[in-house]
Amino acid sequence: MTTQPRIALIGECMIELQHRADGSLHQSFGGDTLNTAVYLRRELGAVGTVDYVTALGDDSFSDAMCQQWADEGLGLGMVQRLPGRLPGLYCIQTDAHGERKFLYWRNEAAVRDCFTTPAAEPILAALPGYDLVYFSGITLAVLGEIGRERLLQALAETRRRGGRVVFDNNYRPRLWADVEAARAAYRKVMAEVDIALLTEDDEQALFGYADSEQVFAAYPAITEVVLKRGADECRIRCDGARVAVPALKVEKVVDTTAAGDSFSAAYLAARLKGASPQEAAWAGHRLASRVIQVPGALIPRG
Template identity: 55%
Template sequence: MDMTLVHGSHARPLKVALVGECMIEMRGEPGASISQTFGGDTLNTAVYLARLSSRGAVVVDYMTAVGGDAFSVAMRRSWRTEGIADAHVRVIEDALPGLYFIQTDLHGERRFLYWRGEAAARRMFDGPEADAMLAALAEYDYIYLSGISLAILSGEGRERLMQALHLARQGGTRIVFDNNYRPHLWPNPEAARQAYRELLRLTDLALITWEDDAILFGYRDTEALFSAYAQEGIGEVALKRGADSCLIQCPAGRFEVPAQHVARVLDTTAAGDSFSAAYLACRLQGGDPEQAARWGHRLAAQVVQYRGALIPQAAMPSMGTPSFPSVAQV
């Protein structure tokens, strides 16, 4: 997959749209003190992508729907503070954002409680009011979305999004997909499999969590997964395996990149989202898949040492300059 910053004879910023849902994030102890911020898988990725991308080289946009309430206004303001554009955000006045509460155990593993059934983002591509947003997708060099992005939409919205993605890709837009399978968001596994397969046929870069695909598609091992993705014609697959090494399949071959050890994990929220953001940021700025996976491990290792989805700006690790290190084959 060509990730060059140069288009034709003129260098210009790459435009990346991330499609999904931002929610109100709450954490703390029920019945006690609770802190509030914002999060959501694609929003987390958008924030980390913007932080790791050279301004003037990559433009990061977030595409969603919000309400007309004070929380929606505040979340959009927080995106702009992070350098994320919100020109293609639909406002549905009679709707509200979704909300989730994070609970973590002694090992940092998290459990989420959700209130999102009537969230504005579910209706983002419904009706003629969404026509402009859908048409705008063709303006981007890259579109990033996740399995959750697909799951939250109405049937109408998902169908219209798929049609828009087909048209955008025909015009040269590349599609990046993070599988993020959440069974409770789908009516049944087969509905999810059908939607995933349709999107995978359009995907250029797949950022896959092993456990999610093993559950959804029943892969016996990573070899079966890589074979299935190759049959779909996906040129680059990064297989995330939590604290274990990342496996990469790309035109250069298949190889393994070890994870970074973390002595104390506080909260695994956004570990996968941050990996995906760092991987994509590195690839967009000239790094090869091996270095991109190292960026992903480095950021994820930092993120799990903080509570909540988004770590402070001051805690962001130094990544260095993307380069072209040799790829170790396995």
């Protein structure tokens, strides 16, 4: 990998509403791959470039998103702006234990046409030029069948040219017509993945795997498999070697939103800078432990 890697993250950013205890709503922006993009940019410092790949509308919320991303140092050259369209919206409701419930309004979100418009052609053509391409199970769901097929072609070309593909499983049943449709889509893309960042609970929900061993056994061809297991140790298989790294305990969990996204970002940043899988997992746990002590997906910089 080059010392100044070019990284593209593909997915959806939504308008985020945080439901506060007093009944008020705090508005911000969030989405799994966008959260990872922001934290990856912060963790990398001056190393490389991080571009976000998505589609937005031509509205004021989309304008504000782009401004926030630019302020975070993300590249906007792969962001489409579709006239008359809007971003999706979601609301986070958090219980006394920090566990969250999500309510979504996203059926007409612009990102659903991210790879089906004429403007998508140069973006799809540019993706294989990146050193690292990252996407998630949510990306797969919102792109739709045509978008997924076009993404798959771009991923295969990325690898053919020497780039690496990273996938975070983030399985959300409500985004799929049924579990079989999700399984088929996941199996197709997993054949083009170099680094799999998998939440073990999601693997169990999607494929019925009973434990970590079954998950590892399901992906013999993937060089680096990282199993995220919430407050329990993460387990990693990299180049045939295994390592387990305990999570960091925190005194009070405020909001678990973006815990996995931030772990993935810090893990990848550390690996890109030459850290071992074990060192990278420590970095992931450190950032995630900070994120879950603050409301919302993106904690303040610094």
